[in-house]
Amino acid sequence: MTAQEIVGRIQKKLQELGIAWRTQTVDTFKAGSPQTDVKGIATTGMATFDLLRRASAAGKNFVITHEPTFYNHQDQTADLETDPTYQAKQRFIKDNNLIVFRFHDHAHALQPDPLVAGSARMLGWTQYASPTEPRVYVVPATTLRELAVDVAAKLHGKAIRVAGDPDMKVTRVALGPGYGVPTLTSSVDVAVGGEAAESGGNVEYILDAAADGQKKGVILLGHMMSEDWGMKEVADWLRPLVPEIPVEWLPAGEPFITSR
Amino acid sequence: MAASYPSRREFIAATAASLLRPRSVRAQKGNVTAQQVADRIRSNLGVDWRPQTVDGFKAGDPTIAVTGIAVTVLATTDVLRTAAAAGQNLVITQEPLYYATNDDPGNRAKDPVYLAKKAVIDQQHLAVFRFTEHWNARQPNESAKALAAALKWTSAVQDTPQTYRIPDTTLENLAAHVRRHLPIRGGLRMVGQPDLRVRTVYLAPGTTSLAMAVTNLQRADAVLAGEPREWEAVPYTLDTWPSNRGKGLIAIGRMVSEGPGMSACAAWIRSLVPDVRVESVAVADPYWSVNA
Numbered sequence: 001m002t003a004q005e006i007v008g009r010i011q012k013k014l015q016e017l018g019i020a021w022r023t024q025t026v027d028t029f030k031a032g033s034p035q036t037d038v039k040g041i042a043t044t045g046m047a048t049f050d051l052l053r054r055a056s057a058a059g060k061n062f063v064i065t066h067e068p069t070f071y072n073h074q075d076q077t078a079d080l081e082t083d084p085t086y087q088a089k090q091r092f093i094k095d096n097n098l099i100v101f102r103f104h105d106h107a108h109a110l111q112p113d114p115l116v117a118g119s120a121r122m123l124g125w126t127q128y129a130s131p132t133e134p135r136v137y138v139v140p141a142t143t144l145r146e147l148a149v150d151v152a153a154k155l156h157g158k159a160i161r162v163a164g165d166p167d168m169k170v171t172r173v174a175l176g177p178g179y180g181v182p183t184l185t186s187s188v189d190v191a192v193g194g195e196a197a198e199s200g201g202n203v204e205y206i207l208d209a210a211a212d213g214q215k216k217g218v219i220l221l222g223h224m225m226s227e228d229w230g231m232k233e234v235a236d237w238l239r240p241l242v243p244e245i246p247v248e249w250l251p252a253g254e255p256f257i258t259s260r
Numbered sequence: 261m262a263a264s265y266p267s268r269r270e271f272i273a274a275t276a277a278s279l280l281r282p283r284s285v286r287a288q289k290g291n292v293t294a295q296q297v298a299d300r301i302r303s304n305l306g307v308d309w310r311p312q313t314v315d316g317f318k319a320g321d322p323t324i325a326v327t328g329i330a331v332t333v334l335a336t337t338d339v340l341r342t343a344a345a346a347g348q349n350l351v352i353t354q355e356p357l358y359y360a361t362n363d364d365p366g367n368r369a370k371d372p373v374y375l376a377k378k379a380v381i382d383q384q385h386l387a388v389f390r391f392t393e394h395w396n397a398r399q400p401n402e403s404a405k406a407l408a409a410a411l412k413w414t415s416a417v418q419d420t421p422q423t424y425r426i427p428d429t430t431l432e433n434l435a436a437h438v439r440r441h442l443p444i445r446g447g448l449r450m451v452g453q454p455d456l457r458v459r460t461v462y463l464a465p466g467t468t469s470l471a472m473a474v475t476n477l478q479r480a481d482a483v484l485a486g487e488p489r490e491w492e493a494v495p496y497t498l499d500t501w502p503s504n505r506g507k508g509l510i511a512i513g514r515m516v517s518e519g520p521g522m523s524a525c526a527a528w529i530r531s532l533v534p535d536v537r538v539e540s541v542a543v544a545d546p547y548w549s550v551n552a
Contacts, residue, residue, distance in 0.1 A: 048495050048499060049498070049501075050498070050499075050501070050502055067495075071470050071474075071491065072492055073491065079474070080474065085499050085505060088502070089499060092502075149550050159449040159549075160550055161447060161449075161513075161547040161549060162547060162548050163547050163548070166548065185367075185368075185371065186371060186373075197361075197487075198486075198513060198514035198515065199356055199361075202359075203546050204334060204336060204356070205368075206546070207336045207543075207546060208336055208338075208373050208376070208377050209373045211336065211338045211376070212376040212377075214372070214373060222449075222490060223491060255494050257450050257452075258448075258449065258450065258551045
């Protein structure tokens with residue numbers, strides 16, 4: 001089966017679910033030939049160079065990635081053509097007959113969004129999902145510090161950043177995927193997500209809320225610590241669509257190391 | 261001397277005028293308005309004012325007489341209150357006032373936190389001026405220069421903007437040096453191997469774009485970043501390792517990275533309005549960490 005045929009099955013399944021394939025989308029082939037015969041599929045949060053090596057070593061020549069391969073949302077490569085890192089990555093893809101396809105826009109369109117559900121499952125929050133408010137989880141009463149410690153332990157994050165009073169009481173948590181950190185409002189105690197614009201958003205709101213006597217918090221997991229897990233959900237979703245081919249989730253992993 | 265005292269008539273006129281004006285006007289000395297401060301900034305920039313810009317007045321009346329100026333990375337409610345208490349009615353901020361790049365409160369227009377902030381501005385008759393694009397357009401880059409100075413780096417690499425030669429170190433020790441010299445709590449994150457040898461560093465406070473990383477890591481061993489996107493400069497730096505180039509990135513967060521630059525900005529504005537007290541107001545690293 002070719003990579004193109006596998007994408008065809010994904011599109012067919014989405015159509016059955018009432019999700020039309022978008023004409024404007026970043027979900028396209030990023031490298032390799034779509035006509036390549038697929039031996040195995042790896043899903044991942046990001047097709048980093050290290051991930052491509054691991055996928056190739058595991059016999060998975062078709063990589064389905066949530067985030068870009070070439071460091072920008074549109075995977076534009078014109079400005080990278082002379083860059084030695086870009087060249088080496090492209091060479092590796094070619095030499096190892098890999099194909100890379102991005103599955104971003106349509107993955108987020110699935111219900112529930114696997115990129116949120118994956119993190120919720122890892123965090124043990126699935127049971128706390130609000131029946132009426134999307135992405136809101138009503139967790140047993142805790143503090144921001146305890147919540148952040150628990151989150152870091154469960155996701156194995158090494159560079160989790162927290163803003164807000166560590167001793168604030170927390171029950172209502174909004175969980176978003178990747179760059180989609182939910183907006184803090186008066187009905188949410190803590191927003192959890194991957195990464196956020198550090199100006200024009202939640203961080204300033206937290207500082208101002210504190211000045212107004214309201215306690216709010218944000219936990220930034222890092223983009224991969226937020227969305228890698230969701231691509232495991234995507235692997236589980238994909239497996240029955242291509243029973244002929246092994247499908248494995250390979251996490252891109254935490255890009256950050258910490259220093260003391 | 262008797263001649264220096266106002267006549268009774270002049271005194272009454274002055275008192276009546278003062279009653280008609282906001283309280284802040286009476287305290288001012290140099291009689292410069294917020295708009296005139298903005299005009300002096302524009303005419304001394306050395307950079308053309310852009311027709312489309314986020315810079316400009318975001319709140320308050322530009323015609324108020326300025327009693328004092330607070331210059332900050334971020335005009336939080338706390339910064340605004342502190343400024344008002346210190347008699348500073350013009351606040352110059354690098355980052356947005358109302359939680360969005362265009363300062364449109366949007367869905368937060370009825371939010372109590374937004375309303376409380378707006379009330380401080382209204383009640384204290386403050387004016388808030390945003391100054392980011394044009395400050396950062398000055399060459400050489402003021403924020404990078406000030407950040408280097410805060411880190412005690414003086415050896416700028418010739419013809420390579422924002423790049424400094426530093427005493428031979430490792431990525432891990434560079435992170436420790438950065439921690440010692442900047443007010444970092446939990447916001448520091450690192451990409452690369454800790455024992456990477458570092459001799460040259462590219463400074464990219466604020467937004468650290470992919471293009472900055474790709475272009476400048478050709479020469480520099482590491483990037484000192486403010487806010488890099490985690491699908492751009494971060495994975496690019498990560499990918500330099502399997503391609504045998506081995507580069508480093510240390511992200512310190514937007515607020516901390518812009519702190520020294522806004523202190524320098526305060527000093528520059530002071531030179532433009534010497535008759536008004538201009539103070540730099542620091543904003544602490546908003547982040548803490550469970551890992552550190």
